[in-house]
Amino acid sequence: LLPPALDELARLLGRLRGVGQKTAQRLALQLLDSPDEYLTSLGASIVGLRVRVRRCSQCRGLTEQDPCLLCTDPRRRDDVLCVVADIPDQYAVEASAAFDGRYFVLHGLISPLDDTGPDEIDADRLVERAGGGRTAEVILALPPSPEGEATGHYLAGRLHEAGVARITRIACGVPHGVELGFVDRVSMAHALSRRHEVDK
């Protein structure tokens, strides 16, 4: 029933994760009612995206200039490296304002089921970057999932071999501000086993 051009757009939008068929149709209809300038900007932005945005050759983060701003910022520490699985995770760490070192983005996690191994996450490059005495600490900020555990285990082994003195993982526990009745049992078990003394 939709005119072909609208149907085609709805089908293209429907290929995005989290966009169902109904939502795609609604978005397509909304775009049809949008100003021409908006459609031109949005279309050009989508087409030009991959031309402008690349991976930083040092940290594999996203950037329009290489190396990226996080790798070149002189106010950040050079001797601490934070390893993250993907870009949203990197931004979550950065948003915490609790880290001022450099990053390394894996763009994935080791997962035999998905055919993702050490090469896909560029483990060699990480080891090369972190090794050689330049890095005092590597923080593994990987998700608390089986893939996150496996990847962390593998990388810790490689980084120890390469002589990195201190390899750490972010703490797992109850999230801030949540009602404890809603905390899942794995997080609660972690929070209990990693409990620490309260200062007098």
Added chain:
Amino acid sequence: LLPPALDELARLLGRLRGVGQKTAQRLALQLLDSPDEYLTSLGASIVGLRVRVRRCSQCRGLTEQDPCLLCTDPRRRDDVLCVVADIPDQYAVEASAAFDGRYFVLHGLISPLDDTGPDEIDADRLVERAGGGRTAEVILALPPSPEGEATGHYLAGRLHEAGVARITRIACGVPHGVELGFVDRVSMAHALSRRHEVDK
């Protein structure tokens, strides 16, 4: 923190209704990971949308050829006209397969607060189309809201004046398949006041 091109795309996507800032960023990152052909198709589809899709000069529905397929389909009745507020409503009526006449799309409802009056919904054109004895029935398939009521009331008056014999409204009641405990009280009141005899 996002590279400018990605930030710009996220901001453009975030202007769509129902797309929050987090979702817009997630979509922008997903687009960055999409194949070039997909991005080219999607961008071209968005830019070309308004060039290809127009409003039908007869029913104001969406179409790439004028008049639209629904207006020219010889298997549809010419003497019954269904008035709908917008395109999703038209498609909902069409999806019911319970209507085989022609449509008229208002693209809005009369709403003094939003500065929408009879001109914005092209009431004169509807009256001209439905009047003159050609149309036996006009079905007002308008939403059960204050604006829908006001628009229906206004249009019914104009259509009666123009000599349309039968003007009807779609029934309001409890939706099919819902648990009655979840039905809102207005729908339940409608369903009760419009109750009908059960055949023996």
